[in-house]
Amino acid sequence: MGFLLARCIIGAATLLCVLPPCQAKFTSKFYGKTCPNLGAIVRSVMAPAVAKEPRMGASIIRLFFHDCFVNGCDGSILLDDTPTFTGEKNAGANVNSVRGYEVIDAIKTQVETACKATVSCADIIALASRDAVNLVGGPTWNVQLGRKDSRTASQSAANANLPGPGSSAASLVSAFAAKGLSAREMTALSGAHTVGRARCVLFRGRIYSDPNINATFAAARQQTCPQAGGDGNLAPFDDQTPDAFDNAYYKNLMAQRGLLHSDQELFNGGPQDALVRKYSGNAGIFAGDFAKAMVKMGGLMPVAGTPTEVRLNCRKVN
């Protein structure tokens, strides 16, 4: 009886998704009957991965952002290129940059063993990124589930939608507004740059040419990011607590120690200054806003009519 009821509900949800616009019923209990251990499985892979390499937490958080900003949170970023298919992995903002694909694969393998052909790769990224934030010391939240995986990906949309490190404050605001996210949510989500690393090639212009930079900080960064060469050399976004999810990002901005030009744009005499001051003075307000904004970003959906499925292997369509 319980089984029949569950089948009926799943059938109804699937039916709704056949008719555009697809209104998937998102709920944190989506897999409550069909994959009750999902949360524990995801955490059991994420915890050792982050313990082994704390940067992996940062990398998975970014993977979620780059999935969601390109045609919604649909696992499209995970599709490998093939001779006849060009996806998002080699888009400018992703190639040689986004990492953590093997961790998502490892989670998917365990999830498939426990609950065959049930849980989307897009939902796995959403859960993994929630755990990533929490495992490096940040807040936690309930993840809304029920996403499907796209059977397509778009390199051109990735190139067009993902903001670059040279962005102005105004273009950051508009890139997020294009996704239904406010300037406040943009500023909160940018706080993810309290963890992780960036390559010299992406901040060289700032440390040699920007006027609004702390001289001590610029000199320190120049040590490992020469004017010529060393493009791939890494520096932490937050050199005080590089692997801790705290509000140091905003404190750094107030000391003109933002690593990317786009980071410092959030504290440069403009409309985001007041919020940066607030977050730098109150870690709790930042953590709350960040969690809420992650849930909202996680609600970005592919456009109606996009063919979707629950992928069996996150790297290729079924």
Ligand code: HEM
């Ligand atoms: C506001 C606009 C944003 C811009 C311009 C931006 C840009 C960048 C750039 C250039 C890097 C370094 C990439 C590399 O060195 O290859 C980076 C790394 C990172 N980004 Fe962003 N980002 C933005 C927003 C976000 C958001 C919203 C999140 C998550 C909520 C995020 C999370 C991260 C993380 C955690 C890293 C470090 C990843 C690692 O170490 O593997 N970023 N970002």
Ligand SMILES: *[C@@H]1O[C@H](CO)[C@@H](O)[C@H](O)[C@H]1NC(C)=O
């Ligand atoms: C520059 O950064 C140092 C920390 O390295 C800090 O003590 C100093 O106050 C900063 N300078 C300015 C002008 O904010």
